[in-house]
Amino acid sequence: MRHCIDSAGTVLRSLVVLAALVFAFSAKAESEGSLERIRPVIFVHGSSGSGAQFESQALRFVTNGYPQDFVRAFEYDSSAIATILPDVLERLDELVLEVKRDTGFEQVDLVGHSLGTFVSQLYLGSPARAANIAHYVNVDGRVADALPGGVPTLALFAGAAREVQGQIVGATNVTLPDQEHVEAVTSPEAFLEMFRFFTGREARTSRIRPSLRRSFPVSGRAVIFPENVGADGSLLLVFEVERRSGERKRSLFGRIALPEAIFTIDETGDFGPFRARRGEFYEFVLLREGARPHSFYFEPFLREDRLVRLNTSRPGEGLAVFADQSPDAVGLAISRQKEFRGDRGRRENDRLLLNGRNILNPVTAPSGFVGAPVAFFVFDAAADQTDHLDAIPDPFAGIPFINAVDVFLPAKSRRSIDIVTVPRGELREVRRLRVPARPSTEARISINLNDFEQ
Numbered sequence: 166m167r168h169c170i171d172s173a174g175t176v177l178r179s180l181v182v183l184a185a186l187v188f189a190f191s192a193k194a195e196s197e198g199s200l201e202r203i204r205p206v207i208f209v210h211g212s213s214g215s216g217a218q219f220e221s222q223a224l225r226f227v228t229n230g231y232p233q234d235f236v237r238a239f240e241y242d243s244s245a246i247a248t249i250l251p252d253v254l255e256r257l258d259e260l261v262l263e264v265k266r267d268t269g270f271e272q273v274d275l276v277g278h279s280l281g282t283f284v285s286q287l288y289l290g291s292p293a294r295a296a297n298i299a300h301y302v303n304v305d306g307r308v309a310d311a312l313p314g315g316v317p318t319l320a321l322f323a324g325a326a327r328e329v330q331g332q333i334v335g336a337t338n339v340t341l342p343d344q345e346h347v348e349a350v351t352s353p354e355a356f357l358e359m360f361r362f363f364t365g366r367e368a369r370t371s372r373i374r375p376s377l378r379r380s381f382p383v384s385g386r387a388v389i390f391p392e393n394v395g396a397d398g399s400l401l402l403v404f405e406v407e408r409r410s411g412e413r414k415r416s417l418f419g420r421i422a423l424p425e426a427i428f429t430i431d432e433t434g435d436f437g438p439f440r441a442r443r444g445e446f447y448e449f450v451l452l453r454e455g456a457r458p459h460s461f462y463f464e465p466f467l468r469e470d471r472l473v474r475l476n477t478s479r480p481g482e483g484l485a486v487f488a489d490q491s492p493d494a495v496g497l498a499i500s501r502q503k504e505f506r507g508d509r510g511r512r513e514n515d516r517l518l519l520n521g522r523n524i525l526n527p528v529t530a531p532s533g534f535v536g537a538p539v540a541f542f543v544f545d546a547a548a549d550q551t552d553h554l555d556a557i558p559d560p561f562a563g564i565p566f567i568n569a570v571d572v573f574l575p576a577k578s579r580r581s582i583d584i585v586t587v588p589r590g591e592l593r594e595v596r597r598l599r600v601p602a603r604p605s606t607e608a609r610i611s612i613n614l615n616d617f618e619q
Contacts, residue, residue, distance in 0.1 A: 203235065204235075205235045205268050205270055206231075206237070206274045207237050207238075207276070208222075208238045208276045208281075209277040210238070210278055210281050211277075211281045211282075212565070213566055213567075214391075215388070215390065215393055216238025217474040217502055218351060218502045219276070219351075220470065220473070221616055221617050222351065222359070223236040223470075225368070225371060225373055226360070228369075228372070228468075229370065233469060234268070236471075240393040242392040243391055258288075265297065274298070274299055274300045275288075275289075275302070276304065276359065278306065279306045279346065279350075286309060289301060289313040295315060295316055298314065298316050300316065301313060301314075302319045302359050303319070305349045308320075308332060313333070317336075319339065319362040320332060320333040320337065320339070321355055323340075325345050327534070345503070345506075345533070346535045346537065353371035356371050373468065379442060380440040380443065381443070381466075382438030382439070383469070384471050385435075385471065387399055387449075388475070390476035390477065390478060390483070391476075394434065395432045395434025395435070396430050396434055397430060398453065399430040399453045400428075400429060400430070401427070401430055402452070406462075407446075409581075410599055411598070411599040413448060445465055449462075449475055453480070455480045461475050462611070462612050462613065484564070488605070489545060490604075490606045493604065494548065494573055494574055494604065495603060495605055496542070496605030497541075497543040497574070497582070497610050497612055498609070498610070498611045499540065499611075500613060500614070504537040505517060505538055505539065507525030507530030508531050512589075516585070517541075518583075518585040519572060519584060520574060520583050521585075524543065526554060528555055539567075543570050543572050544558075545605075552571065552573055553571040557569055558570075576602045576605070580601070582602050596614075600612065
C-alpha cells in the first residue's frame with residue numbers, strides 16, 4: 166500500500182515539474198515573441214508638462230512586457246519654446262540616437278502630447294529625422310493634411326476637450342469619448358490604443374501590475390518647473406512616513422527620523438534610485454539655500470518607477486509666490502495628471518476632501534475644455550481663516566491647468582491634514598493620505614495623486 170502511495174506521489178511530482186517546464190517555456194516564448202514586436206518609446210510632453218504625464222503609461226508598458234529602459238521622456242522648457250525650438254529639436258535628436266545606441270534598435274516609437282505634437286511634427290518634417298521613427302502617436306494636438314514625415318501615425322483626440330475633433334489625413338484617428346485634454350495621454354484607454362498601434366496586438370491588461378517584490382527601485386528628477394531644468398544645488402532627503410499622520414518614521418529608540426536616502430541634485434536634476442517598500446508612504450524633502458523646505462508626498466509606489474518628478478521653483482519665482490502664507494494655516498499644492506471635475510453632478514464629479522471639506526465644485530473645477538485644472542494651490546487667502554469656494558483667488562483665474570482655492574487648513578491645532586480622493590465614476594474607490602499640518606510660513610507641501618484607479 167505504501168509503495169502505491171509513494172508511486173502516486175512520484176507521478177504527481179513529475180507532472181508538477183513537467184507543467185512548470187511547459188509554463189516556463191511558453192512564458193519565455195511569449196516574452197521573446199513580444200520583444201520582437203516592440204521598440205523603445207520616447208514621450209514629448211506639452212505646455213506646462215513633464216515626464217510625469219507619461220509615468221503611469223510607462224508602468225503599463227512595463228507591465229505588458231516592455232523593458233524598463235525602453236520608455237523615456239524628453240523634457241524641455243515649454244514656456245520658452247518660441248525662442249529655443251532649434252535647441253529642443255537638436256536635444257531630441259540626441260535622445261533618439263542615445264536610445265537607439267542603448268537598445269540596439271534602428272528605429273524608435275514617438276509620442277507627442279499637446280504642444281509636444283508641434284515639436285514632434287517639426288522633428289518629423291526632416292526626412293533624416295523621420296527615418297529614425299517607426300510609429301508616431303499624436304495626442305490631442307496639432308492636425309495635419311498628411312502623415313507627419315510619412316510615418317505611420319495614430320492620432321488620439323480628447324472627446325470632452327472640444328466640440329469638433331480634428332484629424333490627421335491618412336492616420337488612424339481615434340476620439341476618446343468624454344476624456345479631457347491631459348487625461349487623453351494618461352488614461353488606460355489611451356494606453357490600449359497606443360499599445361495596439363505599436364505592437365499590432367492587444368495588451369494583456371491596462372492595469373498596472375504591482376511588484377511581487379517587497380522593495381524595488383524608484384528614481385526621477387527634481388526640477389525647476391516649468392523650465393524642466395535640474396534644481397541644481399539642492400539636497401534631497403527621502404523619508405518613510407506613518408500612514409496615519411504623514412509624520413516621518415522614527416528610529417533610534419523613537420527619537421530621530423533618519424532618511425531612507427540622501428541625494429545631491431546637480432544640473433541634470435536626476436536622483437535615485439532608492440529602494441521603496443511596497444505599500445509604504447514617502448516624503449521627499451528638497452532643501453535649497455534661501456528657500457523653505459519643499460516636501461512632496463505620493464501615494465504608495467506600485468513597482469519600479471523611473472519617471473517620478475519633483476517640480477519646484479526658485480525662491481521668489483513661480484505661481485507659489487501668489488499663495489498667501491500664514492503661521493496659522495497650511496498651504497498645499499495638489500496635482501494629478503488627469504483633470505478634476507466638479508461640474509458634472511454627483512456620479513460624474515471627482516471629490517477631493519481636505520479635512521472632510523470637498524473643494525471641487527463648478528467654480529473651482531470646471532471641465533470640458535483644454536486647460537481644465539489638473540492642479541490646485543490651496544491656501545488661506547488674506548489669512549482670514551475663512552473658506553471661500555465660490556470664487557478663485559487672484560491671479561489664478563484663467564491660468565491653464567492650474568486653479569486655486571481659498572480654504573483655511575489650521576496648522577498646529579491638528580496633527581495632520583486628511584486628504585481623501587473619490588474619483589469620478591468610482592464612488593466606492595476611496596483613497597486617503599495624510600500630511601503633517603506644518604505652517605505655510607515654514608514649509609511648502611506638494612501632494613501628487615495617482616491619475617489611475619486599480
